[in-house]
Each structure stands twice: as structure tokens, then as C-alpha cells.
Amino acid sequence: MDSTFVKHALLVFIALALSAPPAATLEQNCRFIQAKAEREGCYKRQEEELAAKRKPAPVTDESRALETQRQMRQDDDAVYRSINNICRGC
Secondary structure, three states: OOHHHHHHHHHHHHHHHHHOOOHHHHOOOHHHOOOHHHHHHHHHHHHHHHHHHHOOOOOOOHHHHHHHHHHHHHHHHHHHHHHHOOOOOO
């Protein structure tokens, strides 16, 4: 075989392997599963995955969040002070 043919075949194989969806995404339509127990298990897994996606990320560092909020309030106060110092009607 020609070495360029082998290289091209290898590239095509890699491209197909990367473009193939993972096995978990192949079973998205649970309604087509005939066995009731398997179908219900599929629905339950989908619900758990969806709940995990919707769950907000917990705040890991509460003091950092409070510091950010304090800094925002200081910035707002500085803006309000600078707006009040503008001469209107001078």
C-alpha cells in the first residue's frame, strides 16, 4: 500500500471517531426503548442530568462575594458624589 493512502485513511478514521456522538447522547429518545424498566431508567437519568445542569454553582468563597459587593457600593457612592458636584445652570 502507498504510505499516503494509509495516512489519508488514518486521518479519515480519526475524523469519524471525533465526530461520532458519545454513547450517552445516542439514547436521548427514551420513548423508543421497548422495555418499561429501561425506558423509565432512561427518563430518570435524563432528569438527573437536566437537574445537574440547572443547579447554580455554589459560592465557594463567601467573603470574596461580600468584598465584591462592598467594592461595588463604594464605586456607586463615588459616582453619585461626582454627579452631585456637577454645576447645573452655571
